[in-house]
């Protein structure tokens with residue numbers, strides 16, 4: 486049996502009168518891909534915001550790698566190995582690809598990039614080690630070597646999404662949360678992105694939890710799928726299991742009269 490890295494149990498959250506999550510429990514197996522799907526407004530983003538610490542959940546518990554996550558600040562959650570990408574591209578267009586990726590590690594540098602810029606001894610060594618890791622590990626992993634020194638602006642959308650993935654990976658997270666990694670992509674870009682994610686999970690000990698609406702990508706690349714509807718878990722299992730689950734079919738297609 487696979488061990489889980491993230492265990493969510495009985496999480497609930499209410500905004501005004503809206504019950505966004507109700508008694509949500511799920512586990513993300515270590516070194517595997519768990520997808521959270523569901524119709525619009527089902528609570529997927531809210532769940533991500535609870536895990537990453539943007540929303541405070543007062544009901545339930547979230548255990549991550551031996552930590553009681555709900556007690557920790559969002560910043561501390563980054564420090565213990567949780568990274569996240571966002572639905573909309575949030576790169577700095579005037580900076581190079583390597584510079585953008587480097588920003589993903591800034592909170593880990595003891596000396597900070599500002600100090601590194603003035604070449605203090607420790608800062609310089611730290612920055613060199615980071616540059617080396619980006620060049621030897623991160624860029625090859627995502628086939629970004631050729632665009633290393635290119636400005637991000639003007640690069641194709643699919644490449645920019647890969648740079649975001651690289652920026653999230655540079656902090657060497659244990660858990661990577663991907664918010665709609667396939668949104669806005671064409672079929673070829675989606676296929677490449679799902680191959681990259683699968684390959685990274687295969688080559689490293691990374692655990693991925695993602696939310697998206699693209700069923701084809703999710704069903705081909707996920708090990709485990711959790712379905713939310715109206716803030717509740719209505720199904721969980723392998724892609725084949727959830728696809729044939731009557732509650733899931735009803736949530737997406739509506740009940741036949």
Ligand SMILES: Nc1ncnc2c1ncn2[C@@H]1O[C@H](COP(=O)(O)OP(=O)(O)OP(=O)(O)O)[C@@H](O)[C@H]1O
Pocket residue numbers: 500501503504505523524525526527528529530531532
């Ligand atoms: N900060 C907030 N304040 C008030 N209501 C919120 C807030 N965040 C989420 N909600 C509500 O919680 C419910 C779940 O929203 P959420 O964005 O998590 O759904 P989702 O599954 O991510 O939807 P989508 O697929 O459309 O992105 C919705 O009714 C939404 O309006």
